[in-house]
Each structure stands twice: as C-alpha cells, then as structure tokens.
Amino acid sequence: MDINKRVRQLRSLMQEYGWDAVVVSGTDPHNSEYLPERWQQRKWISGFTGSYGTVVITDTHAGLWTDTRYFIQARLELEGTEFEIHPLRVPQAVDYPRWLADNMPPGAVVGIDGGCMSFREVQALQEALIPLHGSVDNKNDLLNTLWTDRPALPVTPVFVLEKEYSGLDAKDKLEGLRETIGRAGCTHILLNGLDQIAWLFNIRSHDIPYNPVAISYALIGTEEATFFTTPGKINADVKQALNTRGIGTAPYASLAQALQELPKDSVIMADGNTLNYSTFTQLSAHLGLENIRDIPSPVILKKAIKNPIEINGFRKAFLSDGIAMERFFFWLETELEAGKTLTEQDASKKLSWIRSLSENAMGDSFQYISAYGPNAALPHYSHGTKAGSLLEKKGLYLIDSGGQYVSGTTDITRTIPLGPVSQTEREDYTIALKGMVALSTAVFLAGTKGTHLDMLAREPLWKHFRNYGHGTGHGIGHFLCVHEGPQDIRMTWKDQDLLPGMLTSNEPGLYREGSHGVRHENILLCNVLKENEFGQWLGFETMTLCHIDTSPLLPALLDSSEIVWLNAYNRHVFDTLSPFLTFTESAWLKQKTAPLPVP
C-alpha cells in the first residue's frame, strides 16, 4: 500500500473541503479498543497498527500521536512515509489539540469524522482551537471517497447467553437499569459501548476480534428497549428470545431516525466519554443539551460487579484455562528438551490451539504476547504475523495470553526459564513476584481505591529500586472484553472503590531493555472478609490456576510469609488441576509445584 499516495489524496480532499487539517482517529463509533477492519481508518492512512494513536494531517505535516508503548513499533511501521511520531505520556508531551492550536492559522478549520471520535475528544479539540477562533468540520466517513475498497462491517450471528451463564435475566437487568436512570431524572438511556449492550441484553456475537460483541446501539426507555444491529445478525430464535424480554430490534443504521423520533420532553442519559460526536450532537440538537445527562454509563459499574453465577462461571473458565496453560508448558519443556526448533509464534499458536480444545472455549481474549529474551522487555510486544525469535535453551520466556469461555474471560501471564538464567533475571523474577504476592494478600477497608492498592504491589519492588512503567491491574469482562472498567489499579487517581464481586488483574513486572522482561499476572476476585467496629473489610481471592515456576527464585529475597503464600498457591494449583491432567503431566506438575523450604 502506498501510504504517501493516500496522504496526497487526503490533502486534495482537504483542499476541496477548505480544511487546514484533518484528524484521523484510532477508534470507532463505540469507542472500542479492538476495531473491525472498516473502522481501522488510522491504520489505512498511516500503516500504523498499534492499538492507540491519532493521525493529524496538514498541508505540510503528517503526524502520528502515540505513547511510549508504541514508539518502536511506530518507527518501524512508519518507515518510508512522511509521518512523524509525536510522543505522548512523556514529560513535556504536546497532544494533538495543543499542537494544532500552536501550528494552525487563525480561523483554521479542522476536518474530523465525528462518527469515530468521542464527544469528549472533540470537545477537547474545540476548546484548544478557541484561542485561534478555529472550528471543526464534521464529515462522517470522510475517507470513503478515497478508500474505494473499504470493507463492510462484519455480520456475524448474535446468540443468547443463557441465564445459567449470565446469572441474571435481561428483563431483570433492564428493570434495574430503568430504576437507575429514573432516579437520575432520565426517561431514556442510549448505550454505544458494545460490551455494555452485550451484557445488558445477555447476547454475544463475533463482530470484533477477541471481543465477543455485536456492533450495535441500545436505546432504553421507561417501557421499551431497542437493540440496533444489522438485521442479518439476528435469527428468528434470537429475535423471539429478545422480544420475550421486552427487547425490540431495529437496523443498526436506523438509530439516527429513532433518536429523531424521541419525544421532545425526553431526558436521555448518554456517556460523552464514549458516545461519538456525531450521535451526541444529533441528540443535543434534537433535545437540547440540558436534556442530556452526560455522565459515565451506569452499566459500566453494574457489569463490573459480577453476580454469583458469573463468578462460578469464572471458576470453570479458570479451571479450563489452567489445564490448557499447564499442558502448554509441559509441551514446551518437552519439545525444547527434545531439541525441537521453536519460535515465539510456534509457542503462541500451540497455546491458542490447546485452549481451543477446552470445554466452552470461544477463542482467544486478545493477541498473545509470546516474548523471548529481550523481546519480553517490551510490555506490549507482538511477533505479529511473523515467526518472531527462536526460543533458545537459556534465559526467560514470557507469555501473556487469555481465552474466551462461555462462562468467563481469562488473562494470565507467566514467565518461565528455558534454561540457565542470570543473577539479574533471578532478582527481577523474585522481586516482581513479591509485588504480586503483596497485592494478592492485601486487606483493605471498603472505600479503598485502586490508587491506594497500587502502592502495595510496587513497594516491594521499590525497596529494591526497581519499577514497572505500566498499571498493576485492570478489570476483566465476563465472556466479554479482557480490559474493562470502571476500576483499575494504578498510580494515577481514579475515584472508584474496589467493590466485592469485581475481578481485577494483578500484574507487576520488571523490564530490562535489550535483555529480558518478567511479568507475573493473576486475576483477583474482590470479596468481603469481615465487618467490625472499624468498618467492612475486603480482600482478594486469586482465581487464576497455573503454577508459578520456583526455579528462578532467589529464596533469600523472599519473606517467609511470601514463601508460605507461594507454596499454598502452587499446592492449590496442583490439587485442583491434576485430576484433569494425564499421569505424565500430573507427575511433571507435582515436581513444578514442590514447596520451597520455609525459613
């Protein structure tokens, strides 16, 4: 593909429209993390495939704004084009609205595809342009005339997630949601988050890689609920199941019309953080801005607090996932011992295949990070469609992977030695594990935020003057997106309590550029431990089932309480998984989970 030609074509279009600049965003109408091909506009115009980045093109400049995770990848992918990288999340970073404000002439007009940018993002852009009396010009699908072979949206079947998995009928979820929006003085809520809609209606689909969702909107009023999606996605049975629960269906493309037909006295809840600018401004033009409650969708929090049946389903998913992980590690060790030549890609393909054989398996939950040696120093490394590095019989190998199961979603990272490891590798392996144990065993009062807990995972590393440059934890969906909010565990402040029923990852790491990387990742369930005069006390239960290799550890760096935790965890893994393993696998796992002596 000729990126430079595409940029030239876009500049002609800019001239035609009278634009001084155009913004091409990396997201879609639903503010998704993973996108169908049709909405990968930023990739089409620039060639950059990372999950985070925005392109801005002017007459004389083509820029990509992305963050530290993607500097190396962007440099490689943008080679031979005129694109320059603008680094974000670094000191003195200049974001693209600021850059436009600094570089555009007075009265500048910036073209956008407001269908694929959130209302909030466009607001920020508009505010930045105020000093130069600039404005945005919104043209939905502005690339269509250039992108002649632009793919259509995917049309995969919608299926119902039965109550034995969802734990709560869609009818009951709708009732709860109506109460919530009623209390906020609203008559309607418009949902555009694909995982929110899938959760609310208890449906799933396969429109997006890794995320079992349907491209859709949902409009819920006091009496009616409508699921806007491509008609070909819904068969008669699904339609019937939805109708029984009071959910009507309508074509995806008919949302605009439906919004236009809302009674003028409607008060609608719409989340400007994620809802696209075009739809948001259509709503405000029709109802008036004062009749939009622009607040985070309440579905985000409802979805994050898993019910007992979902939690039980997660247990099954983690069991299946643990079996797959142990089989994979047994295979890997056996193959390498037999002298087989294996690449990073061989390993990730094998693991994906083993997972696919699990009960209720529904595919991978994200693109695996299968990273050997120095590659593991990049927390978001991918061998892409290539074979990647050869796995040698020395050093550390890191694999961050996860599966979709009908009863839950998994995400796990293990780092294992493929042979002799260096002293620094041992130290980093041991010290990162201390962080994981500290968070796993945290006890905290109701009201504690992820920002508070983050410190517990870091302090053991900080005591050794080491740190990792990413967050410690993210929420995880129930047979939905592997990353979900509202909670997370990271240094930056977020005013969201950790609540009983939330599942959150626990993934401290240590990375040495050019040498190696370590990350240990489990999924934690937040539980109530007890109540007393001081308040309600919460803690975590580790849901992930896969042994932690003790051979790279430096036991002298571990407290006895940490060794006790590790021995108990490995024993629990063995006891739970061994009945499902072959005799050979089980004997191997017995060895792998042999307890360390407690000093």
Next chain:
Amino acid sequence: MDINKRVRQLRSLMQEYGWDAVVVSGTDPHNSEYLPERWQQRKWISGFTGSYGTVVITDTHAGLWTDTRYFIQARLELEGTEFEIHPLRVPQAVDYPRWLADNMPPGAVVGIDGGCMSFREVQALQEALIPLHGSVDNKNDLLNTLWTDRPALPVTPVFVLEKEYSGLDAKDKLEGLRETIGRAGCTHILLNGLDQIAWLFNIRSHDIPYNPVAISYALIGTEEATFFTTPGKINADVKQALNTRGIGTAPYASLAQALQELPKDSVIMADGNTLNYSTFTQLSAHLGLENIRDIPSPVILKKAIKNPIEINGFRKAFLSDGIAMERFFFWLETELEAGKTLTEQDASKKLSWIRSLSENAMGDSFQYISAYGPNAALPHYSHGTKAGSLLEKKGLYLIDSGGQYVSGTTDITRTIPLGPVSQTEREDYTIALKGMVALSTAVFLAGTKGTHLDMLAREPLWKHFRNYGHGTGHGIGHFLCVHEGPQDIRMTWKDQDLLPGMLTSNEPGLYREGSHGVRHENILLCNVLKENEFGQWLGFETMTLCHIDTSPLLPALLDSSEIVWLNAYNRHVFDTLSPFLTFTESAWLKQKTAPLPVP
C-alpha cells in the same frame, strides 16, 4: 457568659439588616488555624472552643457545623444553649451552604463577615444559594456592635530570624518569588497567610498562641515589597533590617488603600483558598477578575521545602526536644513510682516547663494532648484548663506535644505504659508501631503522592482489621506552624508530590472508645536515596529523637525487619541523647532502649 442572650441580640441585628440567616465562621482574615481572641467570633457567639466549626443562625435555628473530632466536646460546651450540632465528615453529611439552600425562603439574604471567611468559602455559599435566588450580604466585623468588650488585636514585637537559622536571605527569597510570579504573568502577589509572610521576610512574632507569626499582609511587586502590620510591632532595628532587604512597612489597616492604589494594569496573584472574601472582592472590583490569578500561593511550596541550614536547625531542635522528652518520661516514672498523685495537667505542665528550659526554646508548638486511659481514645483530647484524669499505675498514657525552637518546630507523640496493660492494649500498641515503621522505611519514586504513601502505614494495621480515622501525616513549619501544607499523607487524593527537603509527620494510631488510645508519632525528612534507570528514588530519615517503649510490645506480631528497625532507632536515640543526660537519666534510658531479641 449568656450564649442565648447573644443569639437573641444577633437576631435583632439580623432583623435590622433584613437578613434571613447569618454565618459566623471559625477563622480569620488570614485563614489561620489558631486565632487571636479578637477573631474568635464563633466561640463568642456559641461557646464552642474547638479548632474547626461554623455557626449559622436563623430566626428559628442556631446550628454548629463541626466534624467527628469535636462531637463530644461540642455536646458538652453547647449544653444549655439552643445550638444544635450538624455533623460533618460523616455519611450523608449536609454542610451549611446545602442546609441553608434547603431551609431558607426564596430570595434569602445571608449575612457574613467577609473579612473572616475565605473567598472560596463564600463562593461555595453563593453557589448553594443560586437555586433559591439567594445572596450574601457582607458586613465586616458585624459582631462589633454586640461584642462591646471585644479585645483588640495583639501587638507583640516583630523580630528578625537571622540567616544562620533561615538559611536564605529575605532578599533572595523575594527574588525567587518575583521570578515565579513573573513566569505566571503577574506583576504582584498579595500574601495573607501569616506563616508565609513570616517565612518570606524572615521575621517572627508572638501574636498568635503557639504560632510565632505577626498579624500582617504582604504585597510584593516587581520592585517593591511591603509588610503591612501594626506599626507598634516594629522597632527601628527591625525596620532597618527589613529596609536593607527592600521591604517597606505600612500599617496593617492601610492594606485596602494600598490595593486601591495599584496601577490598573496590574496582574496580581492571590490565593482565593485563603484570602478573605472582603479583600479578594476589593481586588477584583479594582483590577477586574481577569487580572487576578487565583491559584495556591507559590510560597506554600517554597516554604515546605527546607534548605540545608533549616534542616540542620531542625536537627538541633529535635536534639533539644528529645532531651526534654526523655527527662519528662524519667520524671514521670520516678514520681509515679514514688507514689505521687499526678493529673494529666500536671504532666503536660511539667513537660512544657522542661521544654522551656531547652536551648533556643520559644514555647509550645500547640496545645498538648495529655491523655490517660479512655481519654486517649479521642485523638484530639484536651484536658483544657482543668486538671483532667488522675494518672494511675496501669494502662496506657498518650502524650502528643511539641515545641517551638529558633531553629525548628517539633511535634511528637509517645504512648507509654504506666503499669500493667491489657492484651488489646499490647496488640494495638504493637500494630500501630508496625504502621509507623512501614512508612519510616518506605522507598518511593519521585512523583509519589501522600495518598500513595498513606497506604503503607495502614496496611500493617489493616492486616489485623484495625484502622485509625485520621490522616497519617502533615507538613511541619520551620519555627512556624506545626501544621503546614502543601503535602500531607492521607487517603484522600492530593496532587502534591513528596519532595526532598519536606518534613512530614508519621503518626498511625489505634483508638478504642471508653478504653484506651495509642499513637506513635515521629517527624520524617524526605531525602534522595539514589537515581538509576527507573528514576529518582526517595526515602525518609526519622528526625525525632525519643525512645519507643518496648515493654508493651508483643514481639510475635513483629517481623524481624521491624525489630531490627526499632532496635537501631532506640540505639540511635540513646547514643545521641545520653551525652546530654545526667548519669541517672542515662542509665534509665539505657534500660529503656535495650534491644529486643531479633528472631
């Protein structure tokens, strides 16, 4: 005093002015924590002497808004009056602006003394009144006509803090400040914080109990600097010393005129969080709101980062303070053993007297908390002007005290057994100490906030399902206020890094209503530990010098690293202090600091 009569008189005044309500605040034009008698308006109208509280009076209601710390005290002090307590910092708390909004008629007029309320506080009140189209009516010194024997402001001498203590000439401080305000596009800065002015001009005075400050304002322009204070406070030498440094003097009461004479093109920095409403609105009327930079005063941060000479001075102050503390504890133990009858007041008076004998002693830094048995369960207990409880030869005694020294300010809490202690007392004593040790030994990356660090002090307590309901740490002034910002260590978010040179308290506790209280408090200095590929690493040095009693400890609850820290600390205390103690005191301290066996 007849509180009810005063309330009746105020109601007559309200009628005269046509007010529906009047707010009597608990602070002064300088947003001080400690006030001279003249500004103790809230105490005059209600009888409540706590440090935090606001009175609102309407035709039919008299209310005091205060927080958990003062519920018991307020109940006692308001007995026999018509005042009702409105609790703050509790779930579903209704603050007084909200209460007025809920209870006042449309168009209500609320009288205030805007000279004694911050601009920010009045803003919040005005916003709350918007829905009922209410307004505030500002009358400075509105109580004057009723409070016929209202005391005048104190007039104590101003003295210069020499460079051997301040470490930086006022001229250089002014130069630095002018650079800062210039970068922010300002021509002037108006300072109303008394400790900020004292720090900036290197002066001290004794206008306020415990706080060695002068009641004053400071107006700094690009060329000139003016110190507004009562002329009788400044003798010829001080005036000369100030003039030499480019600081002019003017009467306290002439500030308003000076502000009125500011050139119309002035851009002034003024901190609406602390500057009183009357002065702030005078400024905005004269210069226009757009020419006021309403941001936190940069002096707050400059003052918090101590220079090497200040730090050295603190070391001397902590040495003097440690000697005084050890002498006090020796005296207390000896007296009790001799069968003397002692009250809480006897103990606090004795400690204050011993402190006053120290080198460079300049009085107490706050009203001591001398609390025996159940009294110690109130974190802000005071025996007031009464004798308080008798000290018996059993249970725990808590003393939270501090001194002013020319070279620094101290604040220390120790809890000691006066005889046999219960199992719960031992547990609480030991567990609270674990929290103190955890924070003392913290290692953290530059950029870490107090909110992050707070968790380190709490987690050891939380592991035992115990907590304390106050913050863990506050900044401390250099021969200034015992509480200062901008940094603190508490759960609530504050976007302020802990920086090298800051001094912050470390004071975890455990409180059991009706039984006992434990608190351990040291002052920590933030230092750079090292730099490496991960960033700049910071840590704390404990400045406080006074042994921690090991006899109530349950060593089984301590990790060996905690015992190692405690032994090293106590040994350091003995080694540093014993040369300054008598032979008997030293032998006693040797025993008190005998190391615990390390398991």
